[in-house]
Amino acid sequence: xxxxxxxKAEAVAHIRELDLLExxxxxxxxxxxxRFSESTLRDKLxxxxxxxVADYIIAMKREINPRLDYVKSTIQFLxxxxxxxxxxxxxxxxxxxxxxxxxxxxxxxxxxDPLHKWIGSYNLKRITLMRFFKWLYYPNIASPERRNxxxxxxxxxxxxxGIPQLKRKEISCYKPTDLWTQEG
Numbered sequence: 001x002x003x004x005x006x007x008k009a010e011a012v013a014h015i016r017e018l019d020l021l022e023x024x025x026x027x028x029x030x031x032x033x034x035r036f037s038e039s040t041l042r043d044k045l046x047x048x049x050x051x052x053v054a055d056y057i058i059a060m061k062r063e064i065n066p067r068l069d070y071v072k073s074t075i076q077f078l079x080x081x082x083x084x085x086x087x088x089x090x091x092x093x094x095x096x097x098x099x100x101x102x103x104x105x106x107x108x109x110x111x112x113d114p115l116h117k118w119i120g121s122y123n124l125k126r127i128t129l130m131r132f133f134k135w136l137y138y139p140n141i142a143s144p145e146r147r148n149x150x151x152x153x154x155x156x157x158x159x160x161x162g163i164p165q166l167k168r169k170e171i172s173c174y175k176p177t178d179l180w181t182q183e184g
Contacts, residue, residue: 021051028057029075032068037075044079048090053078056135063144077128091136096159099129103163119166126163133157 029038041050053075060066060074078091084102085094106122134147137157141147155161 021047021054024051024054024058028054028061028071032072034072037072040075040079044087045082046087046090049078049082049087052091052136055139056132059135059139063142073124074128074132077125078132081129091133094159096161096163099133099159099163103129116168119168123165126165130160130163133160 025038025041028041032038041054045053056078057071057074060071066074081094081099081102082089082091084105085098089098103122103126106118106125108118131144134144134151134157138147138150141150151157
């Protein structure tokens, strides 16, 4: 019987933790019409990673008031990263190799993507991850600009350090047949 109060206290703490996570998921996904983002945070991430993503989305909403599509894609990219690396690996423990492994999944061979459109997806995911990891390392800094400065000064976080933006090989993604002609 001596262990019962401890077990009950742990159960109550677990319920409070779930309540907190649930409240943050609701706040983070507020306004998004589909349940995809909500179910992703609940079912496809570890509790720790779901809480980190929810906290990030809430902070982002307070800082820059992003469009709902941006919130949805951020949740999607972070969920994809977590699943690609292993759901139980916490974001704070991820390495540069983990991030590159995820980003390299965007790559497509020349015969599948001759216009190299995958590079746009790669760069978009890279930017999203860089913003997230800077926030994760500097969560108490309210200004994204100040987080960028600190990140440059301290060369942190290491997991995103030195990941370059890729350049498209084409000058334009439009072919001559896509353009209007004088003939109408």
